[in-house]
Amino acid sequence: MNFLLVLWTMMPPYIANTIAVITGGRFPIDQGANLNDGNRILGDGKTWTGLIGGTLGGIFIGFLQLNYGNTIVENFSETEGEQLWGENPFVIFFLLAFGALLGDMVASFYKRRKNLDRGAKYPLLDMYDFIAMSLLLTITFGEGWLQTWIFDGFIPIFTLLILTPILHRGVNIIGFRIGLKNEPW
Numbered sequence: 509m510n511f512l513l514v515l516w517t518m519m520p521p522y523i524a525n526t527i528a529v530i531t532g533g534r535f536p537i538d539q540g541a542n543l544n545d546g547n548r549i550l551g552d553g554k555t556w557t558g559l560i561g562g563t564l565g566g567i568f569i570g571f572l573q574l575n576y577g578n579t580i581v582e583n584f585s586e587t588e589g590e591q592l593w594g595e596n597p598f599v600i601f602f603l604l605a606f607g608a609l610l611g612d613m614v615a616s617f618y619k620r621r622k623n624l625d626r627g628a629k630y631p632l633l634d635m636y637d638f639i640a641m642s643l644l645l646t647i648t649f650g651e652g653w654l655q656t657w658i659f660d661g662f663i664p665i666f667t668l669l670i671l672t673p674i675l676h677r678g679v680n681i682i683g684f685r686i687g688l689k690n691e692p693w
């Protein structure tokens with residue numbers, strides 16, 4: 509398993525997470541409600557427009573990759589492009605993309621319980637939440653699709669551990685500079 513192929517395969521969750529920042533901001537999922545601790549359930553940073561936009565955006569990128577990316581895949585790996593996404597590509601794209609947004613929501617729930625306001629910095633959690641849940645959902649419901657390569661030696665896991673925070677931070681700095689994001693993390 510080559511590290512470029514790992515990145516390619518993880519495009520739906522990375523993109524889902526990025527698109528949510530663009531489409532998000534309206535209709536908070538928790539509808540403004542607090543828990544007993546006096547803090548918001550999730551906060552204003554987790555909205556329906558972000559969840560739906562990000563999920564659809566991730567699925568859309570997956571279909572672009574599936575339909576137009578086979579030669580690219582074959583240029584940088586031994587993998588047969590047409591077989592990369594398995595038997596049920598839609599299910600895989602959905603799990604990867606929705607998992608990313610779900611991980612981000614679970615992290616927000618946890619941050620609010622720790623009395624952290626929306627947008628507060630929480631370095632490791634913010635960097636890995638989306639990819640971790642994306643992998644977890646796909647491993648659980650993806651009928652073995654992810655297992656065939658994610659546990660194929662150290663390269664896949666190592667690639668994700670190293671590159672995820674770099675990409676995450678890089679994209680967020682750009683988002684911050686162009687005014688899409690309130691914080692550069």
Ligand code: CTP
Pocket residue numbers: 528529530531532533534550551552553554555556557558559609612616619625626627628689693
């Ligand atoms: N966003 C959204 N809905 C989501 C995820 C993200 O609307 N499900 C949008 C929000 O506008 C959010 C921005 O993307 O402010 C950046 O996302 P993130 O950094 O995850 O949210 P924070 O504002 O930092 O909130 P939290 O502290 O809860 O992570």
Ligand code: MG
Pocket residue numbers: 627628634693
């Ligand atoms: Mg944040």
